[in-house]
Structures are given as C-alpha cells and as structure tokens.
Amino acid sequence: MGGEVAIAVRGLDHWFGTGEARKQVLFDVDLEIRRGELVVLMGASGSGKTTLLTLIGCLRQVEAGSVELLGRELNGASEAELVACRRQLGFIFQAHNLHESLTALQNVHMGLAVHGERVTGDGRAAARHVLGLVGLSERVNYLPGNLSGGQKQRVAVARALVGNPPVVLADEPTAALDRDSGLAVVEMLRRLGRERGTTTLMVTHDNRILDLADRIVRMEDGRIVEG
Template identity: 65%
Template sequence: MFPIEVTALNHWFGEGEARKQAIFDVNLTIDQGSLTILVGPSGSGKTTLLTLMGCLRDVQDGSVRLLGTELHGAGMSVLEAMRRRLGFIFQAHNLHESLTARQNVLTSLQVHGRGNPARQAAAVEHMLGLVGLADRIDYLPGNLSGGQKQRVAIARALVSNPDIIFADEPTAALDKETAIPIVRMLKELGQSRGTTTVMVTHDNRVLELADRIVTLEDGRIVKDERLR
C-alpha cells in the first residue's frame, strides 16, 4: 500500500462563470519514507495539490487515498482523524502568536487527547532540542527569528510522529543560510522515523535533497524524476 495514491484528480476554483480548473487529471503515488518535492511555476497547482492530499481542501472529483482512506466524500470526523495523523508545515510557519514555542508544539500533542502531561512535556522539550531550540523553549514567536519560527513549526509537525509530513514552501521566508539546513533537518528527522514527506518549493537550492521531483505546469504533471 502506498501512503498516498492520487487517481484522476480534478479541482476547480470559483463558481459559475468564474469557475476555473486548477488541477487536471492528476495521477500520483508516493512511496513510503520518501522525500518528494513538487515544483513548478506560480499558479501551476502545486499548493492546491498539496492541500488536497493534506485534507485541507475538499476533494471535488477523482480520488485521493491517504493511508488507505478515501478522502473524496469523507465526513468531518474522518477528515479530523486523518489530519491528526499528518504533520503540516506552512510557508508562513502559522505559529500561534500568543503561545510560546513549548505551548505551540504541545498543541500538536494535545490534539490527540490529554495524555500524560509529564511525558508530553518531555517529548516537547526533546523535539525542540532536536531542532536546536533548547534555549528558546519559552519564547513567544514574536521574539524568535524567521528561521527559529520555522524550526518550531517543524518541531510541531514532527512531535506527534505523523505518518506523512506536508510542507508548503517551508523555506520561502528564509534566507539561503537558513533554508538549506532546515530542509536537511526535515529530511533527516523524517528519514530516521520513516516518515513520508511531500514538499512544495520554488527553491532550487533544496532540490538536491529530494528522492523524487514532480513538476507541475498548468495543473498537470509534466515531469516525474526519481533521483534515488
């Protein structure tokens, strides 16, 4: 079984006259434990495809099977349960402004229920240590640099040991010196846990880290290279 199987996927934005197709007949299967990078020009549908696979958008036509579960027509509770098995890293890091790094990461554990507070605290501290923020645990996002915020976001996505990680241009807001190490960290942490990672990026600097590069243009897959 593949963690992600996309079959005959179409997607439209807008209503009526303004309705515009963004994804055309996409078929894609992703291997377990791989790092797949989606590339393509702006408006090519990379992010749309990513959010469709990541349960962040309703599937309109075709099929997306995630970890064996069909997302097309799935109910709210199925979607919520699926989302809890994923880790999402956003372009704008999307940390909660009023929560410290520790609290932000903790929200990713508390979504699974109350659990054991001491064990959760230990997991959060360990994870923030892994991303190199051991000394910034109780900082609010406002007091962290862009790279540090993105590392908190990575810790938040990874702490609950998700089956799949989706990353939407995680390096877009970062400079070169910060971008490469962050993606490398993401790849290493993913590999050590056997996590499947799908990333959208504009950033040519990080392509060499990919196992597979899928290129989209105008909502269609135009190139699919396996590097490893």
C-alpha cells in the same frame, strides 16, 4: 523506492468558483508517494501545487478523482473522517501561524493537542527534544515576538513533527530560513523518512534543497509534467 504507498492520487480534477466563473485548476493528476519518501513538488505560481497539497491534506473536499491517504479514500469522506485523517498529518506552512501569547515550547505542545494527545510528561519531553533538533534548545521559553523569522519557522517545524505523524505536508517550509537552517530542516525530514518511515511532500521554489529530495515532481498549468 519500494514499500507501501502512503499517498495515491488518481485522475484528480479540481475547480474553483461556480457558474460562469468556474475554473478548472487541476487536470487528471496522478501521483504515488511511498512510505518514507521525501518528494519535492515544484512549478510556477498558479500551477496547482498548493491546491494539490490542500486536497491531500484534507483541507479541501475532493470533487473528482481519487485521493488515498494512508489507505483511506478522501473522495466522499465525511467531515469526521477528514478530521481523523488530518490528525495523521504534520503541516508546515510558509506562514508559521504561531500563538503569539504562548512560548515556543507551548506552541509545540499545541502540535500534540492537534493529534488528539494529552500533553503529559512524555509529551513535554518530546517537545523539548524536537526543539533541540531544530536548534532551539536555548529558546524554549521565548515568546514568538522575541524570536527571528527563521526561529519562528523552526518552532512551526517542531510543532508539525512532535506528534511523529506518518505524513508531513510542507508548503515553502524553508522560505523564511537562511541556507544552513533550511538545509538542516530538510535533512531532518529526510532522516525521519529513513528512521521512522515518515513521508514528506514539500512544495518549494528553494533550489538549495533539491539534492536532498528522493524525487522531484513538476507541475505546469494544473498538470504533472515530470516525476
């Protein structure tokens, strides 16, 4: 796929722990993802997928090697620069992390606040629209306690997408969803790539959605072995 590079990882190494307990978990990782691509990252538990995702997502400090996100180098970036980068991202985690005291609609409003936007009339309309896209038009005023696990995850997806972020990072986003709901979410991410140029990097074990990916990248023992 042509177009500009959204994510560029070069020679990335990473360690956990200190002293004798220090353990290397990523080894010389190279990965390039272009604007609008939907890339699926696969591999066994402990292969380094989530660590790579958190480094790209400015949730951990890059220690060795290079990670460029939307043209900005993360190695050596200040905390203020990392915060600015995070505001460019939409995050979807396996744990939906919804605020239990807020309605579905209010939880999605939080997605705008994370991007530094005030929730105006346009923002409220956007939140309703994206909840409709994930099939929750009739649940906008429900509290999380009155939603199923799959519905909560769809609220989390809507929250990640409402600010129209240029990059979406997703860690097992379909794990709590039935087949049809999972396919619908990934199809929406693919459509955003085609229509808006949204770039998605998704960690998953869900074989049901692989056909929707533009590319599949596989990791083993902290290294990329395919893709």
